[in-house]
Amino acid sequence: MKILLISNSARGEAIAEALLRSQPTPELFVASTVRSLGLMRMAKEVQVMDIDSLAKVVQMAKGIKPDFAFIAPDDPIGAGLADRLECVGVPCVAPKKTLARIEASKGFARNLMKKYGIEGNPRFRVFSFSSMDAKRQLDLDMRHYMEYELKGQYVVKYDALKGGKGVKLSGEHLSTIDSSAQYAMECIDQCGTVVIEEKLIGVEFSLLSFVSGTATVDMPAVQDHKRAHDDDIGANTGGMGTYSDSNHSLPFLTEEDLKAASAFNCRIAAALLEECGEPYKGILYGGFIATKDGVKVIEYNARFGDPEALNVLPLLETDFVSVCQAILKGTLTPDLVRFAAKATVCKYITPKSYPEDKKEKGQTVLVPEKIPENVRVFYGDVSMLDTGTLQLGGSRSIGVVGIGDTLHDAEQAAQAFCEKITGPVRFRSDIGTVESIQKRVDLMQKLRRP
Ligand SMILES: Nc1ncnc2c1ncn2[C@@H]1O[C@H](COP(=O)(O)OP(=O)(O)O)[C@@H](O)[C@H]1O
Ligand SMILES: [Mg+2]
Known part of the structure; x- marks a missing residue:
């Protein structure tokens, strides 16, 4: 049994260690961003590479012909690495790109829950604009939503993968309505939409x-x-x-x-x-x-x-x-x-x-x-x-x-x-x-x- 693991952190090593405790012991091949001590000790082969370059990972997979691949990090999953690997006959323990939107788009996740009646969303709205003329109105709408509908207790979320750095909270990272509206607009400029939601306490x-x-x-x-x-x-x-x-x-x-x-x-x-x-x-x-x-x-x-x-x-x-x-x-x-x-x-x-x-x-x-x-x-x-x-x-x-x-x-x-x-x-x-x-x-x- 050959397994290809795509790793960028200690999480990959925990996955590798668990895979290698299985019987019969599989052969592990790793595409890794770092020359990790643990992976070097455990794997049959570690190729240090830019794992966000999907073509490079696919090329490695073609050479190894693994029974399956395990993709550990969010970026390659969000970019559709599972789809690319499955095209060359490698099944993946990781969702395909459309399914991975559950993480890659916070707006998609909120709307999915709403559409399927899954309670547990805070109050939220996904804002976007279609023409430049609408920008001023959009700015006013977002301010109104944050200040009056959410009563100043809100969270502004970048609507794409941002390595855990896209979410800003009122009263913590956003101290004024101006800075909040500005950040929300920046999000829209960069990825077309922004999620603004109620700040929960718990x-x-x-x-x-x-x-x-x-x-x-x-x-x-x-x-x-x-x-x-x-x-x-x-x-x-x-x-x-x-x-x-x-x-x-x-x-x-x-x-x-x-x-x-x-x-x-x-x-x-x-x-x-x-x-x-x-x-x-x-x-x-x-x-x-x-x-x-x-x-x-x-x-x-x-x-x-x-x-x-x-x-x-x-x-x-x-x-x-x-x-x-x-x-x-x-x-x-x-x-x-x-x-x-x-x-x-x-x-x-x-x-x-x-x-x-x-x-x-x-x-x-x-x-x-x-x-x-x-x-x-x-x-x-x-x-x-x-x-x-x-x-x-x-x-x-x-x-x-x-x-x-x-x-x-x-x-x-x-x-x-x-x-x-x-x-x-x-x-x-x-x-x-x-x-x-x-x-x-x-x-x-x-x-x-x-
Ligand atoms: N609606 C919310 N109410 C209160 N805190 C929130 C809310 N959404 C996010 N946060 C805080 O911001 C952090 C990061 O937000 P999250 O949605 O997990 O995005 P990411 O992990 O992609 O940065 C959360 O762990 C939480 O502390
Ligand atoms: Mg989080």
Whole structure:
């Protein structure tokens, strides 16, 4: 069995590791943006390339003739790599371009939910213009919507992939109606439309599902930490760390919340089949927020999250290649998927100046050789030189995952290993701590109080 993995980060390494635990052991070929230590150790071949150049990936696939491909990141999925690979006879665990609009267009996702009666949207409108004359009117309409209809509590969303940097919130990134209207117009200038929606209040979480057509099988729920610094302060990042609990729910969620999130993923898969006329095959990532009025949808992604994949994949006890094959064949059933009843905490080691700057790019990071049994280490934007030296890139460097019977054990394991990594790097000490989790539980309790 030959598998082609397309990877740009530590998430790819978590996928590779899970695939290689399958029996019989597959041969893994990787198209990767970085010369990753983990991938070099695990794969039969790693080709370092620009994975957004679809033609190059297709060329590599033609040479290898893999049984299937697994596309990890959003950009090549959104650009239609699955369509291109399937044209040369390589089935993909990743949705085709029309289906991937669930992530690539936030307007498409909101409208799909509305059209198929899937509740969970905040109040929203998708704005666009057809002629230059309409621009002034459009500006007035958007201002009116933000100021009066949404009462100054709004979110402006770029309507295309933007690497997690296209969403701006009133009161946080947008302090005046002028700057908000200006940003909304910039979005329209760049991609034709903009989504403006109600700003929800609550606690966010992710629920990812394996999907094959209308069959969905959930993974453990995960909570991410987007802000750069402890106590959720600072700029938004790709995600500084995540945790998942041994019961596969989260301490601040009710059973109903988790069921609601699961039902959303299921209904989205069915709506996509109906709307696009072909089955979604891959990973569906629901980004949710638990509010006083129940669970609402923040966004959908068409792939594993990074770091979410680092939490859940090490817990997968069943054969990942069999899961992928079932996704491709349309035979996905819950009995194929079982996760260990363990808690995980992932803390991302990043360059010190991340995300604002890339001052540490090219500098060395030292990681202890000996990794404890309850820790997993996944390399992101770190290149291995021929000398074996690990060189930092500008983005998130190393995902350190602690695994334990309780969140506390998992947190301690991740924290202890992170403290041993040296170089011009940092990480968030608060992720997964008892205090940090209690804050989220308290906030949810306060919101739910009548
Ligand atoms: N309607 C909303 N209400 C409150 N916060 C939101 C809303 N939409 C997005 N956000 C915040 O902005 C972040 C990024 O938005 P999201 O839709 O997930 O886009 P992306 O991940 O592509 O940047 C979310 O994690 C959340 O914190
Ligand atoms: Mg998001």
